[in-house]
Amino acid sequence: MGSTISQKIIREHLLSGEMKPGSEVSIRIDQTLTQDSTGTMAYLQFEAIGVPRVKTELSVAYIDHNTLQTGFENADDHEYIKTVASKYGIRFSKPGNGVCHQVHIERFGVPGKTLLGSDSHTPTCGGLGMLAIGAGGLDVAVAMGGGPYFITMPEICRIELSGKLSDWVSAKDVILEILRIMSVKGGVGKIIEYGGEGVLSLTVPERATITNMGAELGATTSIFPSDEITREFLRSQGREDDHIELKADDDAVYDQVIEIDLSTIEPLAAKPHSPDNVEAVKSIGKMKIDQVCIGSCTNSSYADMMKTAAILKGKTVHKDVSLVIAPGSKQVLSMIAENGALYDMIAAGARILEAACGPCIGMGQSPKTDAVSLRTNNRNFYARSGTASANVYLVSPETAAYSAINGYLSDPREMGDCYKVQIPEHFMINDNLVVLPSDGSQEVTVVRGPNIKQFPINKPLENDLKGEVLIVLEDNITTDHIMPSNAKLLPFRSNIPYLADYCLTPCDPEFPARAKSKGGGIIVAGSNYGQGSSREHAALAPLQLGIKAVIAVSFARIHMANLINNGIIPLTFENAEDKVKVKQSDILEIDNIANALKGIGRVDVSVRNITTGDIYDTYVILSERQSSMLLAGGLLNYTRQEI
Ligand code: MIC
Numbered sequence: 001m002g003s004t005i006s007q008k009i010i011r012e013h014l015l016s017g018e019m020k021p022g023s024e025v026s027i028r029i030d031q032t033l034t035q036d037s038t039g040t041m042a043y044l045q046f047e048a049i050g051v052p053r054v055k056t057e058l059s060v061a062y063i064d065h066n067t068l069q070t071g072f073e074n075a076d077d078h079e080y081i082k083t084v085a086s087k088y089g090i091r092f093s094k095p096g097n098g099v100c101h102q103v104h105i106e107r108f109g110v111p112g113k114t115l116l117g118s119d120s121h122t123p124t125c126g127g128l129g130m131l132a133i134g135a136g137g138l139d140v141a142v143a144m145g146g147g148p149y150f151i152t153m154p155e156i157c158r159i160e161l162s163g164k165l166s167d168w169v170s171a172k173d174v175i176l177e178i179l180r181i182m183s184v185k186g187g188v189g190k191i192i193e194y195g196g197e198g199v200l201s202l203t204v205p206e207r208a209t210i211t212n213m214g215a216e217l218g219a220t221t222s223i224f225p226s227d228e229i230t231r232e233f234l235r236s237q238g239r240e241d242d243h244i245e246l247k248a249d250d251d252a253v254y255d256q257v258i259e260i261d262l263s264t265i266e267p268l269a270a271k272p273h274s275p276d277n278v279e280a281v282k283s284i285g286k287m288k289i290d291q292v293c294i295g296s297c298t299n300s301s302y303a304d305m306m307k308t309a310a311i312l313k314g315k316t317v318h319k320d321v322s323l324v325i326a327p328g329s330k331q332v333l334s335m336i337a338e339n340g341a342l343y344d345m346i347a348a349g350a351r352i353l354e355a356a357c358g359p360c361i362g363m364g365q366s367p368k369t370d371a372v373s374l375r376t377n378n379r380n381f382y383a384r385s386g387t388a389s390a391n392v393y394l395v396s397p398e399t400a401a402y403s404a405i406n407g408y409l410s411d412p413r414e415m416g417d418c419y420k421v422q423i424p425e426h427f428m429i430n431d432n433l434v435v436l437p438s439d440g441s442q443e444v445t446v447v448r449g450p451n452i453k454q455f456p457i458n459k460p461l462e463n464d465l466k467g468e469v470l471i472v473l474e475d476n477i478t479t480d481h482i483m484p485s486n487a488k489l490l491p492f493r494s495n496i497p498y499l500a501d502y503c504l505t506p507c508d509p510e511f512p513a514r515a516k517s518k519g520g521g522i523i524v525a526g527s528n529y530g531q532g533s534s535r536e537h538a539a540l541a542p543l544q545l546g547i548k549a550v551i552a553v554s555f556a557r558i559h560m561a562n563l564i565n566n567g568i569i570p571l572t573f574e575n576a577e578d579k580v581k582v583k584q585s586d587i588l589e590i591d592n593i594a595n596a597l598k599g600i601g602r603v604d605v606s607v608r609n610i611t612t613g614d615i616y617d618t619y620v621i622l623s624e625r626q627s628s629m630l631l632a633g634g635l636l637n638y639t640r641q642e643i
């Protein structure tokens with residue numbers, strides 16, 4: 001039986017386990033990336049592990065999220081990351097160099113290699129045929145120290161693409177179509193592999209838009225083959241030597257196959273407040289808009305910017321619309337500055353932002369009250385824009401730019417003749433914003449500003465667990481609900497005690513105070529709890545507040561790993577209906593939990609509701625390592641024990 005693309009890469013990197021869907025495997029990580037909003041924590045944890053220098057082939061620390069610098073906090077974090085990177089052998093991508101995923105695919109990603117990134121959109125490099133996975137900072141810290149990365153061996157879902165995209169229909173519309181079909185839970189426990197003749201009509205940046213937003217499917221990662229188009233892309237980046245051919249065997253077997261004819265896709269939009277709430281632009285109709293943001297790691301490539309500029313050229317942005325554009329990298333920005341496309345944007349009235357995440361994570365450009373904002377980002381979770389009453393629609397750059405001129409949501413196909421981007425043979429290569437680390441011969445002092453505070457470390461698990469239900473949550477609670485991120489909070493990513501006061505406040509502003517007054521307790525939630533970001537702050541802030549366990553109908557992959565990494569027990573309801581029976585303030589008790597969690601595989605845990613007398617059957621599926629981590633009170637304690 002032949003192998004799929006990801007099975008080939010996993011086999012080549014396999015350190016332990018059997019490649020059988022559902023069982024735990026560990027793999028060797030070739031490259032890591034961090035960004036600043038998860039990076040401070042990842043490096044503090046890396047330092048706590050105590051390894052003198054990274055053991056990966058390449059590790060890069062990007063500064064792209066917290067670039068507003070409204071106070072000293074962000075700048076202090078940048079200095080910490082710069083110095084820690086230099087000391088431990090990590091390249092430092094300075095603020096201004098661009099969004100981590102865009103820069104990584106341009107300058108560092110290599111087909112067939114593994115990449116672990118402390119950001120959920122790390123699968124962007126899957127567009128190059130790389131096995132690129134998002135994880136919590138602690139997992140990335142362990143990988144930097146040469147430790148294995150553990151995952152549950154995913155099922156492989158093949159998306160068979162045929163046909164070609166119609167004029168003005170974009171790669172963004174492809175992934176929105178897939179989200180419409182599969183939903184934000186549809187990729188959980190799966191790797192999405194693309195194949196079929198339709199792949200041949202997609203460029204690497206288009207493929208990267210699709211793998212990037214595969215994160216919204218809940219998938220472990222997404223990957224395209226590495227073919228002649230990949231070689232061309234790498235050649236244009238002066239890196240042809242990095243190319244290898246990588247494709248699935250003809251007789252590879254898949255757990256699921258979905259067929260999509262690219263020619264049938266039309267311009268789509270994800271409506272508030274979920275990336276899978278997808279409808280055709282045409283059928284939503286000519287909705288008045290207030291703001292348009294073009295950029296983010298999903299849609300900020302050279303081609304995306306050139307299409308945007310071509311649509312704006314000679315036009316004026318509608319008087320009631322604020323259009324902001326954030327090119328994805330210094331390379332993209334330099335190239336559009338040189339060829340005049342930037343002029344076309346500015347002349348049309350666009351506000352140009354630096355090459356960074358910016359509005360995507362609420363770092364500036366929060367829209368006005370009740371605004372309709374069209375964005376080319378990948379997430380439109382409630383309140384993520386920084387304005388809770390705003391309605392964010394996710395669209396392609398083509399739809400966004402054309403709508404910005406009209407003042408209402410518009411189908412770009414109305415523009416008639418389609419602009420075709422000429423991809424240059426050679427991209428502008430100037431890596432002068434990537435600082436190389438010290439060679440280890442000289443002592444580097446790591447600089448820690450006053451904003452960098454000790455993060456909480458759990459204690460070994462006690463045998464009986466009793467706690468009050470502090471909150472009962474709905475389905476699809478995102479990490480933006482659990483640990484909101486915006487211009488006011490992002491500067492405190494290295495200050496968990498401060499952040500904890502905002503934990504779950506979009507769901508209930510009283511939650512942090514209640515958790516503190518009760519001395520901690522238990523969270524009860526619906527399905528897909530913790531979807532979205534890789535931020536382990538969504539586990540660390542609850543830990544700071546004394547949360548001992550989360551009982552949910554189901555969990556998102558990265559968040560579940562982050563909970564276990566921090567010694568918070570994630571229990572799944574055996575019967576989803578039991579969730580409805582639990583009320584806030586009920587007291588729950590689990591006897592003998594530490595003994596039970598010594599078990600491996602599926603561990604059944606019975607939870608007694610002392611208030612109502614009900615018993616709930618719950619379970620957790622644990623590998624030996626995860627069991628040891630929970631008993632030790634988290635990965636850090638466990639790793640120290642192991643070392
Ligand atoms: C996001 O898009 O939500 C982020 C901000 O990039 C996060 C990382 C973070 O919370 O810092 C992610 O995707 O993992």
Ligand code: SF4
Pocket residue numbers: 065099119121296297298356357360361377378
């Ligand atoms: Fe940055 Fe947005 Fe991409 Fe996250 S999704 S890495 S915030 S651009």
